[in-house]
Amino acid sequence: MNLTITSVRLTPILVADPPLLNTQGVHQPYTPRLIVEVETADGITGVGETYGDTKYLELARPFAAELVGRRVDDLNGLFTVADEVAVDDARVSGQVDVGGLRGVQTADKLRLSVVSGFEVACLDALGKALGLPVHALLGGKVRDAVEYSAYLFYKWAGHPEGVASEKDDWGAATDPAGVVEQARLFTERYGFTSFKLKGGVFPPDEEIAAIRALAEAFPGHPLRLDPNGAWSVETSLKVAEELGDVLEYLEDPALGTGAMAEVSAATGVPLATNMCVTTFAEIKEAFTRDAVQVVLSDHHYWGGLRNTQQLAAICRAFGVGVSMHSNTHLGISLAAMTHVASTVPDLHHACDSHYPWQSEDVLTERLTFEGGKVAVSDAPGLGVALDRDKLAFLHQRWLDDDGALRERDDAAAMRVAEPGWTTPAVPRW
């Protein structure tokens, strides 16, 4: 068996995205992703997926070149190689991530976001070479299916008139009735039993009303609200007070560890984050100040599946819960998330996934949710197969784009509908 990497293919694509609203603006009609393929001397190909914006491509290209001649089982070596890839200072100084929704942006975090796509591709190739599923390479699954929550969004029925886009069949959701209707569709289509509403879009009272409506429509079901740090400490505490009896947790009500610690000290409602604990360096302060009770991991920016397991172990040591964050992703990443989640012993909350919002994919067969769960594949590698025609089609869309959609920019998309829109200052309420 020859595990040497003989070629690496990077394919940037644009995938259709519905008009999902968040505190920054609205999703663009197409969003960039990067598909990574590593091929071994034996002709085995492994696939991975990560962010596709230019700043990630800028790192992925030199990184890919360095991997040829290395082996797919040299997973630790990926980090050494990444350390040597230069990051343009302008990409990190004073910047937050795309749309400001995933916390600080550092050179390391950019590198880790790139490494994660390659780590998954290497694990996929290694698993195929050994005849083992990725979860076995991670130490073995402790569950046969991974539970996901319905990721509810306020949304428009369609992208603004005149904007090239794909149609979706979810309808509009801009009030409590619309949110409940969307939740019903999620349960009918996928069987989800817990619900997360992306908030920070409307004044808190309207979002409180939406959660109340969900609690009435789905009594006893776990509910979460995530305004992406849009509220002051005072507002966060008011919402916690009003919804404390129905919330499983509040996600990033206020921005930053300091504000989260203040909220946490004054409420019994658990706080979750994918904004103030997004790197290993941020853990110590957040945990010692008891700022968060649940960390929402994301293998993309934490640097892969094995780093996710390490994060889970640290959380376990501190008695902090762990679950998973998601933004727009395709089936390769859902498969990767499912493999790693299947190996985490104390996974007490359903994971987030945007996958139901993505009508397009690069796989021959879409992954499916049964009763809100994705079955853990025991096939070699990730257990997914790339559809080259679909990949080529989505890549052609990226090639045809004039550059406007190659960077995710929710505020720019919002300006099409509201010309004066700028990213709101925080706290917004």
Ligand SMILES: O=C([O-])C(=O)C[C@H](O)[C@@H](O)C(=O)[O-]
């Ligand atoms: O805080 C979160 O859960 C996210 O940032 C998830 C996604 O990025 C979501 O907010 C989005 O894509 O609009």
Ligand SMILES: [Mg+2]
């Ligand atoms: Mg969040």
